[in-house]
Structures are given as structure tokens and as C-alpha cells.
Amino acid sequence: MAKFPLETIRHSAAHVLAQAVLHFFPTAQLGIGPAIENGFYYDFDLETSLTDEDLNKIEQKMEEIIKENQQFTSYSTDKETANSFLKEKNQTYKLDLIDSLDGDSFTFFENGPFVDLCKGPHVEQTREIGAIKLLRVSGAYWRGSEKNPMLQRIYGTAFSNRKDLKSYLKRMEEAKKRDHRLLGKTLDLFSITEEVGGGLVLWHPKGALIRHLIESYWKTEHLNNDYDFVLSPHVGKADLWEKSGHLSFYEENMFSAIDVDDQKYYVKPMNCPFHILVYKNKPKSYRELPIRYAELGTVYRYERSGVLHGLLRVRGFTQDDAHIICTEEQMKEEIKSVTLFTINMLKAFGFEKIKFYLATRPDEKYVGEIAHWKDSEDALEEAIKSLGLPYEIDHGGGAFYGPKIDVKIEDAIGREWQCSTIQFDFNLPERFDMTYIGQDGEKHRPYMIHRAIFGSLERFFGVLVEHYEGNFPVWLAPTQVSILTVNEKVSHYAKKLASDLKQKGVRVDLDTSSEKIGYKIRKASAEKIPYMFIVGDKEVESNTISVRRHQKGDLGVMTVDQAFLSVLDESKTM
RNA sequence: GCCGGCGUAGCUCAGUUGGCAGAGCAACUGACUUGUAAUCAGUAGGUCAUUGGUUCGAUUCCGAUCGCCGGCUCCA
Structure with a gap:
């Protein structure tokens, strides 16, 4: 001591x-x-x-x-x-x-x-x-x-x-070995090259496949949780960004204007204005609320050259964005369910330790009425409390446009990362004059909640790589099974296994090269492929597979059914 | 953007008094037919980041630019 x-x-x-x-x-x-x-x-x-x-x-x-x-x-x-x-x-x-x-x-x-x-x-x-x-x-x-x-x-x-x-x-x-920039290179997941520009990511086939799996999971879960998908363009006219206030408050973070037919257009740094215009396209009744618009929206922000950092800080990224538009009465329930949704989503990716930080109204610069701030702060706090979650309050730490909950996840070696955020916005509904017709036949201003669970897919992916040290769980692994042959005579058997696995939706790789088995194992291990199915004369004779699990070693001989079952079982989400 | 460090083959890196550019892995070709983390041999691959200067001669010395890395600031 x-x-x-x-x-x-x-x-x-x-x-x-x-x-x-x-x-x-x-x-x-x-x-x-x-x-x-x-x-x-x-x-x-x-x-x-x-x-x-x-x-x-x-x-x-x-x-x-x-x-x-x-x-x-x-x-x-x-x-x-x-x-x-x-x-x-x-x-x-x-x-x-x-x-x-x-x-x-x-x-x-x-x-x-x-x-x-x-x-x-x-x-x-x-x-x-x-x-x-x-x-x-x-x-x-x-x-x-x-x-x-x-x-x-x-x-x-x-x-x-x-x-x-x-x-x-x-x-x-040890932490250095987890660096997603290093693993991104050795596992061939992505690259960032000066020929394209700093902070702009090229997703290679394996990285793009993992991202696809993350996105499909995200989409399925959002449909299950009553979100509606919207899609919006990458650019919009200057007037739009003028109205949203981005050109007055956010311009230094935006890419310079593009001239089209004597009109100025800007590449979007955020998706909100578009979602609001979807909402405003038609008058809304209180009966339609809550409305939940979700989009994997790719945005571009100018970041100073010195701050770019692998996938964690980039200039072009895709937010898993959603805007929840609701009445005052619905607010509490919405916050609660979005918080719960966030937790479940993060848990699916192996993040068990999650912390919440409630950021309240800044003392000076803020928009909206104090009563609304108070209501929404209460809603946020109540949601975390009712779910029995540990949280801290960051007094005055909210954005000028509303209070928020920042969510931090702890990775496998105890580092904290901020990805998710749930924020109220009192600014944009006002600026865009968003309304709904209430039961009383009058126009009312809805509440708008802006939220992202992954934050950005780029950052989340980077965190994920470091969290798993590149050893992705079977459901996310680009290649789930690698079939390794001991000699060329058994190629036929290996090919049959490969096509059977493929039929069952397993992502499989076949190595029938004339290398020794030790070399093939080393290679598959370096690629961090979860399952290695090793087949030689013995396995062909007995219709079995010698199974090796990455990081665990030799699991011994199994029947084909047993081996397949083991993989399929682990392939399930979560 | 600012301060400091670094840019040599696809990757990891050697290359000091300035004198024709190297290794391992990967790739390709061939041989080997292999039993749980590297079989052997050969081939190919570089405007030494770019660009000015000093010098008979620059990967090496000096300057500028670009990029990357560690931070500051900022942030999803």
C-alpha cells in the first residue's frame, strides 16, 4: 500500500x-x-x-x-x-x-x-x-x-x-497493437490515401463487408423499433443552410461552396435540415406523432489538418442519424425508448459497460425557453433513472440549442469512447417553423430529438476494431471459416464442404494451395479467421472435420454436422 | 492551423565521414504432396515523398512544399 x-x-x-x-x-x-x-x-x-x-x-x-x-x-x-x-x-x-x-x-x-x-x-x-x-x-x-x-x-x-x-x-x-490504423492495414480493411485526401476513407472489400453487416443490423433494428427511413442528398442550396443557421454558426466546419447555375450549393455537414423538410412537406397532425426519421447520412466537415486521426477523426463520415419529432406528452417515453434502444444496440457489439452523461443548459448562450429546457432535462434524467442506469450530470455542458445525453462505452481494455448522443433541439424547429395541428385544431411546436447510436460508422468501426483487436465475432468476421487441406488429394472433399457452408450462408474461404498445413494455419491465424476446418485423408475417410478455433487452438475432430452447427450457432447476432 | 519528429520496394525496415540502392515477408514461376503458427529454389519489383539549391557527383547536406506520426486546439 x-x-x-x-x-x-x-x-x-x-x-x-x-x-x-x-x-x-x-x-x-x-x-x-x-x-x-x-x-x-x-x-x-x-x-x-x-x-x-x-x-x-x-x-x-x-x-x-x-x-x-x-x-x-x-x-x-x-x-x-x-x-x-x-x-x-x-x-x-x-x-x-x-x-x-x-x-x-x-x-x-x-x-x-x-x-x-x-x-x-x-x-x-x-x-x-x-x-x-x-x-x-x-x-x-x-x-x-x-x-x-x-x-x-x-x-x-x-x-x-x-x-x-x-x-x-x-x-x-499492448494498446498499440490494437491501433485500428495498424490493424486496418494488416487485415486489409480500409485505407486513407493522400491521392484522395486526408480524412477521406476508402473501404476495402473486407472492411466494406463488415460495415455492410453493421448497417443491415442497424436497419433491421430500426424497422423493428418503428423508425421510418428517409434518404437525402449530399448537397443543398445556400439558402437552406442560411435558414438552418449553419452558415452563420458552422461555416468554418463546412466545405466551400460549389457553383451550380449561378447558385451556391454546400455539401452537407449535417442531415437535420433535410429531415425537417421531409417533415414539413405536408401539414402534420398530432395523430401522426411521434415521427422517427432515420438515415445513414454521409456528411462532410472541414477539420483542420492536424486533428485528423485514422477513422476516429475524418472529414467525410456517415452518421447513423435519426430525428424524433414528438409532442410534449410523448417526450418522456421517446427518450426512454431511445435510451434503451441505444443500450441494446451497443451491447450487440460487445459493449457491456456504458456510462451516461447528462449535459444541461449553458448559463449564458442558449436558445429556447427555460421551461422547455427544464422539461427536457427532466425527461432525460428521468429516462436514465427509470432504467436504473448510472449517470453523471455535466452542469451547463449542453449545446446552445438543447440539453443532451452523451453515452460513453468502455472497450476491452478499459478505455472510454464517446459514440452515441441524444440531444434536444430547440433551435431548428423554431428556425424552420415546424408545427403540428393539435387536438384543439391549433398549431403547436413539436419537440425534436436528434440522436445517433454509432455516432459515425467510421468512428464506431475504428473503436470496434480496437475493442476486438481485429478478432471480430463470428457474425461480423469477413471470412468466418477457412477450409485448409492437408494435401491436394482431399481438395474435392474440401470443395464440397465449402459449397455446403456457402449454401447455409456462411462466409467461407478455401485454401487448397500446395503449402504445408502449418503454413496455412499461420496464414489463417494472421487473418484472424474465427474457424479453421482442417481436412486430410483421415477426415475424408470418416466424413469428419478437424476444427481449430482462432485464439483457442485445436478443438479436435467433429462430425461435419457438429462442426457446421458450431459455426452457425456462433454466427447469430450477439 | 500551431509545436516537434518522420517520409527508402505492396508491407516491416537496413543503408554516417556525399561515390552505381539492400534484406525479410508478400507477389509471380517451378519443384515438393505435406497433419495443427513459416518447405526449397528462382523471377520481378524503387525518379530513395515532391521540388529548388550546394557539389565534379545528393537517398545522404541546406531550403520550400506535400503527407504521416505525437501533442495543442477542436470534435461524430
Whole structure:
């Protein structure tokens, strides 16, 4: 049992880092140095760029400081003393920091020759920091704003002992192997090439097949849950985007206009305006509500080049979009059922741990009436509560146009991803003057809920690849069974098996090449094919199959029926 | 977009005082007829990201551009 929480250890390590940096670069200006989720960082303003060698040197110096077992002590001063002390040290960023802090008492922590403005807490002696490792250096704006100068941020991690550090670094290595960009290449699922453009995905046959399976499942489930499909074009006139407000609030994220017959058209960054126009095409009665329009709508958004990241952040992607338009009375039930639907859908893909975050009305910029906000926030909260789901409230975290529930899923190695989102929209119904005729014969404004379960198919697919480490469950595997022959004499038997399996709807691959069985197994394993059916003379004679399951190994000899049943059983959704 | 790093064959990577460009895997051809994670031999494959400059000579040194990677900012 460690004496101090990791956070304290890491925060102390950040101080030691700053101390080591000042040792080599005495004129360095210090930014901030907090503990973060998996370690710590410290920002520095330096004249030269740090190299890997610098990092090594700094790390060694840190080790020395830790060994020296310096004592951490603290003292407080008033603002004036703090200011003059920092001025003397020429720490302009720290001065800026003090400037923005209230109160007149400032704590400094001191260890060895190093003093830093800091509210603590810290370990008592540097040796209690345990094991540290510097990971990388990168740029970071002072106070996170592009308008400020860019500092150099050194990231590191610290643990109370060497063993924990080692196992953390090992886990990082393991996580790297799951990287969907790497697996996308080795499993031949997709590519992104500069010849097309950054953030634009080419889906290869295997990836496209998996996506097809995801989409068909999605479509079936939506029909079962009383959604109506709509389809909308990829571009629309400027006036439409003017009316929706996208051109005033979202233009920097949109691709530039296209000129057609002297009219400006824009590629869609969202599907909502189209769905609203479907709704508005005819007057609606309260009897028709709720209306649920769903579309796998491909949108394009301009993203700054530096933020693109594999499938997780792209410029062209397909949202599994839906808009639920309902009356006030229907709102609660709709939220509840869409939440339940979302959970069931995510579970089908192996995501069992799901967290909900309710984001409420921002304090300042928002549209719509407070009463409506309150009602919808209540509806959201009640839905999560009534389903007995754990959730957190993000006060003021909603969009300007409505409150929302963000759903985060935890993958196989405990990382959280946000895909699903359920949001109210008070803005667009107003802008488009959406109405329905109520029982009283009067026009009423409906509630609109915008939701996506996968978020984007690209991102969801990327998360899925990492979650499964490319070992897709049988129902999603592009090839479900690979039939491997021991020698060429048994090709006929193997072919018969292949065509029988195909008949039953199994995606099967046949390897009758003149390679050794070991080579074929290695190849099928590398492709992460769930089932290997190995057949040789023995199997032909006894009308059996030697079954090998990916990641499990040899399952032994089975009758053909048994083997088929095993595959078919696992091929079912979920 | 900003800071830093990196761009050599389809893939993974060698290639330092600047002197004709290399390996393994994959592909193709042939031989081997194989029993649970790599049989052997051969063939083909590169404007060393692009583009300027320095030099007798540049994959190597310098600059610019493009792209990728790690972050910042932003986000489905």
C-alpha cells in the first residue's frame, strides 16, 4: 500500500521535472505542471526545441533528484510577496497565473533548490515518487488558447514502484497493437490515401463487408423499433443552410461552396435540415406523432489538418442519424425508448459497460425557453433513472440549442469512447417553423430529438476494431471459416464442404494451395479467421472435420454436422 | 492551423565521414504432396515523398512544399 495517492506522486514528479529542466535550461519559463489521467506534464517556454536526447538527460537528472531524497516543504505568502518573488525569478507565466487567482494567500512548495507556486499536496520526500518515465514532448498553447504563445510540454508518468511503471508501459505496448490504423492495414480493411485526401476513407472489400453487416443490423433494428427511413442528398442550396443557421454558426466546419447555375450549393455537414423538410412537406397532425426519421447520412466537415486521426477523426463520415419529432406528452417515453434502444444496440457489439452523461443548459448562450429546457432535462434524467442506469450530470455542458445525453462505452481494455448522443433541439424547429395541428385544431411546436447510436460508422468501426483487436465475432468476421487441406488429394472433399457452408450462408474461404498445413494455419491465424476446418485423408475417410478455433487452438475432430452447427450457432447476432 | 519528429520496394525496415540502392515477408514461376503458427529454389519489383539549391557527383547536406506520426486546439 503506497503512502500517497498516485495523483500526489505524479504532481510531485512534475515538480522534479521542472527542477531538472531548470538545471539544464536555467532561463526556462515555467507554465503549469499538473498530474493527469495516466501521468503528468509540465509546460516550458524554452529558446531551443527539446530533442529526445534532452529528454533522456532530463530523465536521468530526475532520477538523481529522486535519489537525493529532497524534502518537500511549503509556505504561504500574500499576493505582493508572491509577485515580487516571481518577478525576481522572471517567471512571467506564473505571474499571469497569480493575476487570475483570487485571494491573498499563495502557497509555494520547495524541494532542494526548486520553488514553485503550487497548492499541493506533495509527497514528503522525493524518494517517495518511486518510478518515473518521460514519454514525449509536444507543443501546447499557454492556457490552451491559440492566441497565446506555444510552450513545450513534456509528458511523463510516475508510479510508486518500478513494477507498476513497467506494467503500465507494457499495457501501452499492448494498446498499440490494437491501433485500428495498424490493424486496418494488416487485415486489409480500409485505407486513407493522400491521392484522395486526408480524412477521406476508402473501404476495402473486407472492411466494406463488415460495415455492410453493421448497417443491415442497424436497419433491421430500426424497422423493428418503428423508425421510418428517409434518404437525402449530399448537397443543398445556400439558402437552406442560411435558414438552418449553419452558415452563420458552422461555416468554418463546412466545405466551400460549389457553383451550380449561378447558385451556391454546400455539401452537407449535417442531415437535420433535410429531415425537417421531409417533415414539413405536408401539414402534420398530432395523430401522426411521434415521427422517427432515420438515415445513414454521409456528411462532410472541414477539420483542420492536424486533428485528423485514422477513422476516429475524418472529414467525410456517415452518421447513423435519426430525428424524433414528438409532442410534449410523448417526450418522456421517446427518450426512454431511445435510451434503451441505444443500450441494446451497443451491447450487440460487445459493449457491456456504458456510462451516461447528462449535459444541461449553458448559463449564458442558449436558445429556447427555460421551461422547455427544464422539461427536457427532466425527461432525460428521468429516462436514465427509470432504467436504473448510472449517470453523471455535466452542469451547463449542453449545446446552445438543447440539453443532451452523451453515452460513453468502455472497450476491452478499459478505455472510454464517446459514440452515441441524444440531444434536444430547440433551435431548428423554431428556425424552420415546424408545427403540428393539435387536438384543439391549433398549431403547436413539436419537440425534436436528434440522436445517433454509432455516432459515425467510421468512428464506431475504428473503436470496434480496437475493442476486438481485429478478432471480430463470428457474425461480423469477413471470412468466418477457412477450409485448409492437408494435401491436394482431399481438395474435392474440401470443395464440397465449402459449397455446403456457402449454401447455409456462411462466409467461407478455401485454401487448397500446395503449402504445408502449418503454413496455412499461420496464414489463417494472421487473418484472424474465427474457424479453421482442417481436412486430410483421415477426415475424408470418416466424413469428419478437424476444427481449430482462432485464439483457442485445436478443438479436435467433429462430425461435419457438429462442426457446421458450431459455426452457425456462433454466427447469430450477439 | 500551431509545436516537434518522420517520409527508402505492396508491407516491416537496413543503408554516417556525399561515390552505381539492400534484406525479410508478400507477389509471380517451378519443384515438393505435406497433419495443427513459416518447405526449397528462382523471377520481378524503387525518379530513395515532391521540388529548388550546394557539389565534379545528393537517398545522404541546406531550403520550400506535400503527407504521416505525437501533442495543442477542436470534435461524430
